[in-house]
Amino acid sequence: MPRTVIEKIWDEHQIADLGDGTCLIYTDRVFLHERTGSVALKSLEAAGRQVRNPEQVFCTMDHIVDTFPGRTDETRMPGGTAFIQTTRDAALSAGINLFDLGDTRQGIAHVVSPEQGIALPGATIVCPDSHTGTLGGLGALAWGIGSTEAEHALATKTLVVKKPKTMRVTFTGQLSAGVTAKDMILTLIGRHSASGGIGYAIEFAGEAVCKLSIEARLTLCNMTVEFGAWSGLVAPDHKTFEYINGRPYAPGESLWEQAVEHWQALGSDPDATFDKEIEINCADIAPQITWGTSPMHETGIDRLVPDPNDETDENKRAAMERALEYMALEAGTPLEGIPIDAAFIGSCTNSRLSDLRAAAEILEGRKVAEGIRAICVPGSGLVKQAAEAEGIDKIFMAAGFDWRESGCSMCFFAGGESFGHEERVVSSTNRNFENRQGPRTRTHLASPATVAASAIEGRLADVRNLD
Amino acid sequence: MEKFTELEAIAAPLIRINIDTDVIIPSREMKRVSKDGLSDGMFANWRYTEPGGREENPDFVLNREPYRQAKILLTGDNFGCGSSREHAVWALAEWGIRCIIAPGFGNIFYGNCVRNGILPVILPEETVSGLVRQVEEDPARNMLQVDLIHCMVGAPDGTTNSFEIAPADQEMLLEGLDAIAVTRRRDDEILAFQGRDRLKRPWIYL
Ligand code: SF4
Numbered sequence: 001m002p003r004t005v006i007e008k009i010w011d012e013h014q015i016a017d018l019g020d021g022t023c024l025i026y027t028d029r030v031f032l033h034e035r036t037g038s039v040a041l042k043s044l045e046a047a048g049r050q051v052r053n054p055e056q057v058f059c060t061m062d063h064i065v066d067t068f069p070g071r072t073d074e075t076r077m078p079g080g081t082a083f084i085q086t087t088r089d090a091a092l093s094a095g096i097n098l099f100d101l102g103d104t105r106q107g108i109a110h111v112v113s114p115e116q117g118i119a120l121p122g123a124t125i126v127c128p129d130s131h132t133g134t135l136g137g138l139g140a141l142a143w144g145i146g147s148t149e150a151e152h153a154l155a156t157k158t159l160v161v162k163k164p165k166t167m168r169v170t171f172t173g174q175l176s177a178g179v180t181a182k183d184m185i186l187t188l189i190g191r192h193s194a195s196g197g198i199g200y201a202i203e204f205a206g207e208a209v210c211k212l213s214i215e216a217r218l219t220l221c222n223m224t225v226e227f228g229a230w231s232g233l234v235a236p237d238h239k240t241f242e243y244i245n246g247r248p249y250a251p252g253e254s255l256w257e258q259a260v261e262h263w264q265a266l267g268s269d270p271d272a273t274f275d276k277e278i279e280i281n282c283a284d285i286a287p288q289i290t291w292g293t294s295p296m297h298e299t300g301i302d303r304l305v306p307d308p309n310d311e312t313d314e315n316k317r318a319a320m321e322r323a324l325e326y327m328a329l330e331a332g333t334p335l336e337g338i339p340i341d342a343a344f345i346g347s348c349t350n351s352r353l354s355d356l357r358a359a360a361e362i363l364e365g366r367k368v369a370e371g372i373r374a375i376c377v378p379g380s381g382l383v384k385q386a387a388e389a390e391g392i393d394k395i396f397m398a399a400g401f402d403w404r405e406s407g408c409s410m411c412f413f414a415g416g417e418s419f420g421h422e423e424r425v426v427s428s429t430n431r432n433f434e435n436r437q438g439p440r441t442r443t444h445l446a447s448p449a450t451v452a453a454s455a456i457e458g459r460l461a462d463v464r465n466l467d
Numbered sequence: 468m469e470k471f472t473e474l475e476a477i478a479a480p481l482i483r484i485n486i487d488t489d490v491i492i493p494s495r496e497m498k499r500v501s502k503d504g505l506s507d508g509m510f511a512n513w514r515y516t517e518p519g520g521r522e523e524n525p526d527f528v529l530n531r532e533p534y535r536q537a538k539i540l541l542t543g544d545n546f547g548c549g550s551s552r553e554h555a556v557w558a559l560a561e562w563g564i565r566c567i568i569a570p571g572f573g574n575i576f577y578g579n580c581v582r583n584g585i586l587p588v589i590l591p592e593e594t595v596s597g598l599v600r601q602v603e604e605d606p607a608r609n610m611l612q613v614d615l616i617h618c619m620v621g622a623p624d625g626t627t628n629s630f631e632i633a634p635a636d637q638e639m640l641l642e643g644l645d646a647i648a649v650t651r652r653r654d655d656e657i658l659a660f661q662g663r664d665r666l667k668r669p670w671i672y673l
Pocket residue numbers: 062063108109129131346347348349407408411412429430
């Protein structure tokens with residue numbers, strides 16, 4: 001029977017069908033961070049349980065550590081130091097792989113995992129963090145779990161998982177200049193709502209997806225959770241294999257060919273059927289920007305703030321009205337030109353080298369507008385190092401950006417740091433929820449290029465119109 | 468996990484609907500990297516006179532005798548709704564709650580209870596109000612009897628009320644198993660799978 005890539009990976013990891021729609025699934029890799037991993041490791045230890053196959057478990061510090069140069073275990077987050085130190089101690093005693101502070105490999109979990117060759121095509125990867133689906137960019141089946149589930153995965157190498165429905169999202173046609181993977185995923189969520197993916201595992205397919213770089217595919221998959229989906233992936237291809245080859249935890253020379261042969265067979269069979277299909281023509285996509293407090297509250301930068309009165313669904317209309325009030329925006333205002341207070345480039349969505357390059361291209365020879373606070377946080381120590389080798393740090397700093405150590409940072413109060421009360425921030429992150437980036441902070445999600453262009457203009461800007 | 472078979476205990480009435488996990492344990496009370504030490508912050512907003520403070524509010528039911536010894540909570544519909552924070556259940560368990568009787572529970576909270584040795588009992592609203600009336604007459608004497616083997620709650624007046632629970636949840640609580648222990652029963656299957664997989668995908672095994 002023809003199968004989708006999702007079914008192929010699922011079948012390969014299914015140990016038992018438990019009935020009632022759930023299966024016992026083998027988990028190849030567990031990734032932890034100091035906010036949720038700390039509790040999981042500690043309580044496992046307290047229960048006298050061992051981590052099974054600790055060599056396949058990884059841990060980083062990203063959610064609590066601060067990102068100031070010269071940082072230590074101290075953070076402004078109350079009790080934060082204990083989380084960092086407990087995680088370190090528990091990781092060492094469990095014998096798992098730790099990317100600690102001071103290690104250049106440290107960084108945001110979902111940036112480190114591809115970079116180190118930990119996430120692999122056809123592998124199942126779990127992490128007590130909702131953006132684990134990012135790793136689908138490499139053709140892995142990856143999803144976020146809770147802290148007790150993480151304990152389960154650590155102790156047994158398995159999880160009890162409800163079998164998802166399958167969906168294929170096909171992006172046809174070509175992206176225009178200035179339009180990125182971030183704009184593609186925002187468009188999907190804007191058109192099909194923040195709950196459009198609930199219950200599904202998604203395969204992203206189509207010409208435009210094939211053309212995306214691996215880093216861009218990671219961005220695309222990063223926000224499947226904002227679409228409500230359980231997981232999402234891009235079937236692996238020659239670009240994936242090239243990306244992985246030679247990375248520290250990737251298959252070595254002796255196993256490489258066997259692995260690639262295996263991965264090549266993972267793609268969806270031509271006549272495989274999905275429970276749902278969505279098609280989006282990339283020719284219609286402009287640089288996107290969010291105007292509200294859900295990632296589905298988004299539209300093209302060249303459009304107007306929408307009018308709730310045009311929305312027929314009562315609940316959605318009420319949410320739009322609340323969002324506009326929170327965001328202090330009037331329906332009918334052109335989005336391009338709305339003044340901002342701050343700009344942020346970072347997070348597991350858009351903090352990889354290609355993201356920083358795209359922003360630097362715009363920032364080079366330009367300055368951030370007066371009074372705008374601008375911050376760049378590379379996704380990992382290695383991203384930072386690579387960017388510095390290219391002189392990207394100098395471009396950012398000359399433009400007026402802060403250049404930080406890696407971590408989650410102001411994506412959500414990591415290190416106890418946030419934007420100010422009612423500040424308007426254009427941000428390359430993934431969540432524009434109320435209070436996400438600070439007290440009553442107003443977040444506009446966009447691609448790194450749009451963030452950079454807006455920082456220079458001091459207002460939401462269309463990167464295509466920059467002189 | 469502590470087994471749950473039978474329990475005879477003081478029951479405390481806390482009748483409000485939609486008590487969410489944020490109320491059960493406010494986020495500022497989740498300060499430590501631990502499932503322990505949370506009971507102090509349980510219901511902190513109601514239990515203490517000031518946010519973050521520790522001066523007891525004498526009006527809060529669990530601050531009064533004999534309810535301080537309660538092991539059963541009688542409460543309103545949709546108890547434990549809201550965020551998935553398991554800390555809510557950890558706090559209740561540590562404080563001493565072993566059974567919660569309500570007309571309905573938040574979905575994730577219900578699962579978290581079972582996983583942490585607390586029995587969640589669903590009874591109709593009228594039944595819960597009836598139990599509250601009897602308990603309040605003389606809480607120290609009018610204890611409730613909960614029997615998980617027969618799925619019954621015995622009232623002080625001698626009447627019994629049966630409740631339903633999924634067999635897997637019942638077994639987990641009766642035997643004091645946790646999800647890990649349940650999966651561990653399949654260890655042979657898991658290890659056999661791993662053995663086959665290691666040959667098929669050796670690069671996964673670092
Ligand atoms: S960068 Fe933001 S979204 Fe990504 S893992 Fe960190 S906190 Fe979560």
